Amino acid sequence: MELLQQFGQQMVNGIALGSVYALIALGYTMVYGIVKLINFAHGDVLMVGAFAGYFVLTSFGGDASKISNPLILILAFIIAMIVSAIFGMIIERTCYKPLRKAPRINLLITAIGVSIVLENGARVIPWIGPNPKQFPTLKNIGFLEKVSDFIKSATGVYISPVQIISFFIAVLLMVLLFYVVNHTKTGKAMRAVSHDMNAALLMGIDVNRIISFTFAIGASLAAAAGILFALNYPQVEPYMGIMPGLKAFVAAVLGGIGSIPGAMLGGFIMGIAETLTKGFISSKLADAVAFGILILILVVKPSGILGKNIREKV
Amino acid sequence: MLKIEGLNVYYGTIHALHDISFEVNEGEIVTLIGANGAGKTTTLHTISGLIQPKSGSVSFMGKPVTGVPANKIVEMGLCQVPEGRRIFANLTVQENLEMGAYTRKDKANLKNDYEVVFTRFPRLKERIRQIAGTLSGGEQQMLAMGRALMSRPKLLLLDEPSMGLAPLFVKEIFSIIMDINRAGTTVLLVEQNANMALSIANRAYVLETGSIVLSGNAKELAASEDVRKAYLGG
Numbered sequence: 284m285e286l287l288q289q290f291g292q293q294m295v296n297g298i299a300l301g302s303v304y305a306l307i308a309l310g311y312t313m314v315y316g317i318v319k320l321i322n323f324a325h326g327d328v329l330m331v332g333a334f335a336g337y338f339v340l341t342s343f344g345g346d347a348s349k350i351s352n353p354l355i356l357i358l359a360f361i362i363a364m365i366v367s368a369i370f371g372m373i374i375e376r377t378c379y380k381p382l383r384k385a386p387r388i389n390l391l392i393t394a395i396g397v398s399i400v401l402e403n404g405a406r407v408i409p410w411i412g413p414n415p416k417q418f419p420t421l422k423n424i425g426f427l428e429k430v431s432d433f434i435k436s437a438t439g440v441y442i443s444p445v446q447i448i449s450f451f452i453a454v455l456l457m458v459l460l461f462y463v464v465n466h467t468k469t470g471k472a473m474r475a476v477s478h479d480m481n482a483a484l485l486m487g488i489d490v491n492r493i494i495s496f497t498f499a500i501g502a503s504l505a506a507a508a509g510i511l512f513a514l515n516y517p518q519v520e521p522y523m524g525i526m527p528g529l530k531a532f533v534a535a536v537l538g539g540i541g542s543i544p545g546a547m548l549g550g551f552i553m554g555i556a557e558t559l560t561k562g563f564i565s566s567k568l569a570d571a572v573a574f575g576i577l578i579l580i581l582v583v584k585p586s587g588i589l590g591k592n593i594r595e596k597v
Numbered sequence: 598m599l600k601i602e603g604l605n606v607y608y609g610t611i612h613a614l615h616d617i618s619f620e621v622n623e624g625e626i627v628t629l630i631g632a633n634g635a636g637k638t639t640t641l642h643t644i645s646g647l648i649q650p651k652s653g654s655v656s657f658m659g660k661p662v663t664g665v666p667a668n669k670i671v672e673m674g675l676c677q678v679p680e681g682r683r684i685f686a687n688l689t690v691q692e693n694l695e696m697g698a699y700t701r702k703d704k705a706n707l708k709n710d711y712e713v714v715f716t717r718f719p720r721l722k723e724r725i726r727q728i729a730g731t732l733s734g735g736e737q738q739m740l741a742m743g744r745a746l747m748s749r750p751k752l753l754l755l756d757e758p759s760m761g762l763a764p765l766f767v768k769e770i771f772s773i774i775m776d777i778n779r780a781g782t783t784v785l786l787v788e789q790n791a792n793m794a795l796s797i798a799n800r801a802y803v804l805e806t807g808s809i810v811l812s813g814n815a816k817e818l819a820a821s822e823d824v825r826k827a828y829l830g831g
Contacts (some may be wrong), residue, residue: 468695473695475685482683485645487671487700487748 299446301554304451307531310501326528332506371502405521539590603654631804676750686730697747735766
């Protein structure tokens, strides 16, 4: 019984963590789907979003170490997502767009360069600096604590308020994303561009605008993930995006890079795999398992769980 | 309507189009015929703005097209059905048509235009919710043409519409092209199937290794000894 409860607890932790990975993985997969680039700066855009959220929370939150007003938290999400979206678009316009016709490897190297610039750029900005900063934690959001207590007494599994928020924000954003991609004109154009950029141009689709929009969406999802991540840990620092970024990249590959449902599935699997490893094997092995999954999937099924087989264009 | 003057196009150091000039008048079907690699598709890509010429100019309805981004050219009323159809295989039939109407701002007339496309291609209506990649080759060609028509082009560029289709479908596609033309759309048709193309066109240009070597009335060209030997199998 106790083992079952512990398993349930780790599953809950895994789903909460996985929802954050899924949000980040969506950015990788969407950008890959449209410009065939693994955007290695994606994790650093998450860091930018987390800092934007940090500044909102510490400047408007009253008590700088506690978040007691849910409206301020919502404001932090919105501003962080906007700031990151703008960042994402600027990065694409200035760094990736000039290389659109260049070999893919040039683009990949550029992405790594952008990543290094963002990390070290953040270190030298006086308000950010190299040292970790304490991220405000949730306090007295009474409704969430009641839900949390209720679940604890009913099932014996503890779900923290932050985990509840993580899960719901992730699901909300994914539903929104699904709606945008499947039911709006811009979303349909995104899918058209990802299938065939030249044919999309011939239909009058403004491909540059669609690519910008894709980067903006990916970056804003990363920003939301960044705040959720920071709420959990709770600290922010310039290198904070690297590990979640890499794990979300594994999640995107696991689910099938280019596939939106794949990224979500991959994110949850990665989160659960990580917490189960921590809970039942050893927390030291968690990262090894994450990257072991990457090696395994590349050997066994490189196209990923929901990925399509790569078609050769003639 | 469409005027091409002294067009020179290079792929790297390869000189693909040599000083090409021709024009298409309103209401015509003009065909560009020639062997594989003659430069037919390159010509259409240059007109549509996918390739920039080294020199020369393309103008449409008196306005310059050279240098205009490809997506803006569609807004001017010039739409291409590319070679190999290039439908969005991951989208449904309906969504493909919506992408064809991407540049349209007159939402009120859209509904009517869907109906026009569906009357012309009843099969598309039957398969409206189907993923386009699962259509047969002929249906995909119809979808590609329907998609282009949704932009309400004044000039329709067709690149090898008969490619890879069964003979029965080829006939159907060509009669549809004539219908589209009769309904008021000017057509520039690129074909390897020169026989068919010449039978429906008003005028024709013959391309050979990047230059126009012959031009004139389609019926006369079809009767000419040279053309028959080179392109019509004797």
